[in-house]
Amino acid sequence: MRILGIDPGLATVGFSIVDVEKSRMRLVTCGVISTPAHTSLSSRLDRIFEDMNDLISSFSPDVMSIEELFFNTNITTGIAVAHARGVILLSAYRAGVQVFEYTPLQVKQAVVGYGRAEKNQVIDMVRRILALPAAPKPDDAADAVALAICHARSSTSLLSKGVNDICSTI
Numbered sequence: 001m002r003i004l005g006i007d008p009g010l011a012t013v014g015f016s017i018v019d020v021e022k023s024r025m026r027l028v029t030c031g032v033i034s035t036p037a038h039t040s041l042s043s044r045l046d047r048i049f050e051d052m053n054d055l056i057s058s059f060s061p062d063v064m065s066i067e068e069l070f071f072n073t074n075i076t077t078g079i080a081v082a083h084a085r086g087v088i089l090l091s092a093y094r095a096g097v098q099v100f101e102y103t104p105l106q107v108k109q110a111v112v113g114y115g116r117a118e119k120n121q122v123i124d125m126v127r128r129i130l131a132l133p134a135a136p137k138p139d140d141a142a143d144a145v146a147l148a149i150c151h152a153r154s155s156t157s158l159l160s161k162g163v164n165d166i167c168s169t170i
Contacts (some may be wrong), residue, residue, distance in 0.1 A: 004061035005148030008085040014140030017059045018148035030141040045087045052091035064092045065151035068101045110150040
């Protein structure tokens with residue numbers, strides 16, 4: 001399975017491509033889509049949409065793992081991210097890529113084993129899980145890798161496969 005991990009944003013969208021075969025994960029690439037400041041919202045959304053289309057076309061992911069929106073204190077920033085997230089979801093939909101959404105707590109739980117883990121703990125575990133010589137940079141790219149790992153781990157659990165009548169003690 002090839003997973004496209006996305007950390008949505010308006011100024012910076014983190015992305016990753018992670019290949020998963022059984023329990024093995026391999027980072028294919030990661031990086032960011034950047035939009036120039038002081039340009040119109042429409043222009044920035046167009047850039048994100050076009051770059052997402054190029055990513056999907058180039059890497060042919062099977063699924064997309066994207067962070068759910070979390071509104072903290074700055075709702076204005078959240079609205080801008082929601083616009084960007086919308087064009088990202090549209091890009092996946094048009095390409096026929098199935099989308100899975102995860103909260104920050106779910107990502108931390110899947111990657112670190114603790115839903116309240118600090119950002120540096122998540123980034124270090126990303127490096128360890130994928131046996132990378134260094135953590136992915138910038139942080140938005142590392143977050144996108146964590147989202148891909150989260151989906152890889154979540155999609156291989158017995159619960160996600162609908163296997164609820166199997167007991168591991170039998």
